[in-house]
Amino acid sequence: MTITSPTSTRAGAAAPARRRGSALRRRRRLIAWAFVAPLLLVNLLVITGPGTASILLSFTDWDGLNSPSFVGLANYAELFTSAAVLNALWHNVIWTAFFLVVPMAMGLVGAFLLSRLRRGQMLFRVLFFIPYVLATVISAAIWRQIMDPDGGIGDALATIGIPFLADVNFLGNPSLALGSVAFVNTWQWWGFLLVIFLAAMQAVDPSLYEAAKLDGAGPVREFWSITLPAIRPTFVFLALMTIIWSFLVFDYIYVLTQGGPAGSTDVLSTVLYREAFENRRQGYASAVAMLLTSISAITVIGYLVLRRKLKWDV
């Protein structure tokens, strides 16, 4: 008969317990992986795989039909000296600045005003949100008709004695085309921003407004001193997404102007599309895609810096 000391008894009991704990942790990890696996698989198929392929293809002259040949950094060298790409990049910058200011301001102010409505708020929310749920092609077709110099809004106003838009060709004039497309996209987009901002504003503690009122603050003061700081996480997130989406913009531009007239509405994504599908330069188009990805990555890194280094609550 073996007599075990109390210590060895405890150790003997602890070993199976550790094994049970380890097995439980393994099982939990397995369950977690089982749940994540489908998404990882989808990600692998539609993001990681094509993304990796794009990186590799950006160093080739692939035309989509023949075998790709390695060309080193030639595509990137062409990218940064191409007048078409630099022109498109500049338009992306203009587009981003426009969307960071105009629709964001409209959404903020609109949401603030709506938040103060006692009645009819839902009606306005629905009305402003409807453009967002319309298919791009449909709303673009509607606006193409409205902006048509023959029979559009210019003609309609002229018939009632307001002729100042009669000869304006919004989409045909290279000086107006980018702004006109941005206007149409804003019409569709700002209602979405408004609804998100409104939801954020409704989560702000009402006692803050009551205290401000007692201190004699007016609506403008309330907006700057309470609303805006309180919704900063939402604001920063939407600003971040606006920057990323502005560099990825394609649909309205392609449907309304296809990047024309003469490249006046070209952005990086229309250049990418043209190079890939009209000029059969998938290798070069992949380099353009890498430029777009880099811009998004820089934006996200900026976001992380705000979160971690500056301790912003975003």
Add this chain to the structure above:
Amino acid sequence: MNRTTRILAAVGAVAATALALTACTGGGRSSSDLTYWGAFYSPDTEKAFQEIFVDGYNGAAQTPVKMEVKELTTIGKLTDTAVAAGQAPDVIYADGPSSASDFARAGRTIALDEYAQKYDWQDKLLPWAYELSKVDDKLSSVPTGYGSMVLYYNKSVFAEHGWTAPTTLSEFETVAASAAAAGLVPLGGGNAGYQGMSEWLLTAVLNAAVGPDKLYDVLTGDASFTDPEFVGAIDLVKSWIDQGWLAGGSESYFTTDDTANITGLANGTTAMYMSGTWAFNSMSQVFEDPEDWAWAPLPSLSDAVQPGVYPLAIGTALSINTESKNADAAASFIDYLVGDADRALEYTARTGENPPPLAITADQFPAEIDKRTVELYTAIPETTNVGYATWTFFPPKTDAYLISEFDKVVTGDVTSAAYLEGLQQAFQKEHDAGSTLTPFTPAGRE
């Protein structure tokens, strides 16, 4: 792990596997059906094609053809992508022999010489079309429709103003000036919605102002797009734009589409429109009185070119996918589309679509066919004044440049000379790489 968790995990795994498998499959080929992608101007055209060709073929075929309908303006790009992905149908559509030649050079389509012999295509097809469809001396595609560029006008409007269809540049300018004075847009044009419309205009102008002889020299590398004749032709177009003759001016050019041009002709706000013969059907549909539209051969736009030049164009060419398990059936279907003139003309009579480039005699046209179609397809074989449509004879990248960069000529951002210099550079690269097709030799130079 409790029971619910286990079930959820299992369902997740199955769903992921199913999704992955779904993602891996495409619209590719099966060996039971012959796959074909078609694109049509209208539902009526599609119906006629389905009845005459698809149902007709399937009535006796062992391997039935299964047609998938695509958008007309994007079928070329869709096919390019599908071919690149190895998911193209058995019978591969191309926007003409030039696009088809790229597929052949990449080994994505098979040589058709064996089938050409079996179905006698060399004798049935017009020689220029047959030769143009060769790559490295092997038949790579079969053209299924051919046409030309012509000048459309409204008979009533011309009669009202006392105009006749112009045959020379001075006559054209007289009519245009008179139309502008009467408040009409003298010449329809534009590229809204489809940038490729620019090459319709350029095909007409290059053939009518520079001429087939000079174009042949350029296409064979013996002349250059930078030669003065080409600069003069582009300058001529630019002068029309600056005067507001073409599409009403540069801004309107970018917001006017094909439908608007045809509607303008029909309602008398546009005097003339240079477009392809594929528009015959649209004209008859848009004009309130279908007898009121007329076509005339292109006027000569310089002293070097005889009036009435017909740029020859093939808009669709079919090939057989290298990966097809039904190559014999695919060839049989292609022959069903182009090999029988009576069947092809029945389709043309019903839809106004261009017939295949077959040697057609006047007595073969069915009684119900539009007489304007008969006039066209009897005039072309009788003339030697034929030219080259850009989308048919220009190599793909040169053609892409021709279209996309022309916008800058319209806006005045680049000069005609600079535009043509870029065009020559694009062409030279493809010419040096052997990507050009063999154009037919102009009459009198054999």
